Amino acid sequence: MQLVLKRGKYLIVFLILFALSNSCDDIQDSQVPNVPFSFTINLTIANELNIPGNSLLFPGAGYGGVIVYCAGLDEYYAFDATCTYEINNTCKVKNNGVLGECSCCKSKFLFVSNGYPADGPAAAPLRQYQVAKVNSFTLRVYN
Numbered sequence: 001m002q003l004v005l006k007r008g009k010y011l012i013v014f015l016i017l018f019a020l021s022n023s024c025d026d027i028q029d030s031q032v033p034n035v036p037f038s039f040t041i042n043l044t045i046a047n048e049l050n051i052p053g054n055s056l057l058f059p060g061a062g063y064g065g066v067i068v069y070c071a072g073l074d075e076y077y078a079f080d081a082t083c084t085y086e087i088n089n090t091c092k093v094k095n096n097g098v099l100g101e102c103s104c105c106k107s108k109f110l111f112v113s114n115g116y117p118a119d120g121p122a123a124a125p126l127r128q129y130q131v132a133k134v135n136s137f138t139l140r141v142y143n
Contacts, residue, residue: 032082032127037061038142040134041068049076049139055095055111057081058141066129066141067095069111078129078141079115083107085122093126100126 039061041049048054049070059065064082071077083091083102091104099118100109107120115126132140 031084031124032080032087033063034127034143035063036143037066038140039066041139041141043137043139053097055097055100057095061141062127062129062143064089064092067093067100067111067126068131068139068141069095069098071112074133076131076133076139077111077114078131079109079111079126080129082127083122084117084124084126085120 039058041058043050046056048056049068052070052072055067055069057065057067062080062082064080067079067081069077069079079100081093081095081100083093083105085102085105085107091102093100093102093109095111098110098112100111101107102120102122105121107122108118109115109122109126110118115128117123117125129141129143134140
């Protein structure tokens, strides 16, 4: 009987932790509005993205524009340029290599660590998008 009670307690703790972990994911995903998009980048034109540590802003995609960051050879990440502290169309994250800074609240985000804030009032990371290498000179960015 005691063995059943012990297992029951562990099951309850596991279910509570599972519910909390899923609810945190929902909060992060819903901060910046999801705007469907897809675009391609020609790396011979946007050749700054061939150098690790560089980033470029592509306005007009996502909710507030999309920042694409080159982390290494064939390793790219894309983030929405909307600050997660002040979610509106006037507060944009300006990119500068591996770092982005909000024009309003001055929160700083590190692209090298999945868009997590490094300084300022923002607590949530930037919304991240998918990046796929189509061929040796084309990237596809989408959600």
